[in-house]
Amino acid sequence: MELTWNSRYNTGIQIIDEQHQELFATVDKLRGSVQAGGDRDAIEGLLATLVHHSERHFATEESFMARYGYPDLPQHMAEHASMLTSLHELLGKFRESHHALALMVPTFMEGWLKHHISDGDFGFVTFLKSRDLA
């Protein structure tokens, strides 16, 4: 199953849409590599890229929300933090040679991204737009 970008995830805020697309593309590459039996270094590199892109994306969103006083910022930050904790744990376990765990990451990330963009990200985008801030 291919993880492709769908216009239903477009928020209309360019930097956020670009970062979301980048996350989808990285998850898709990871899935492809795992399914193709990619070597350990390649998979570990993609996992590390995924962590890096996620951290950068969350920082972008959180700075938008903080700048414009989004009231649900603490809850949204908590969702980001808990996802990063899970991702760091999975990366750590993979490095301890639990290779099979790499299989779980694309499924976990795909579900998380789709749910979080639809429920969480659209919440603050709607807030920004209602105040003509974005």
Ligand SMILES: [Fe+2]
């Ligand atoms: Fe997001």
Ligand SMILES: [Fe+2]
């Ligand atoms: Fe978010």
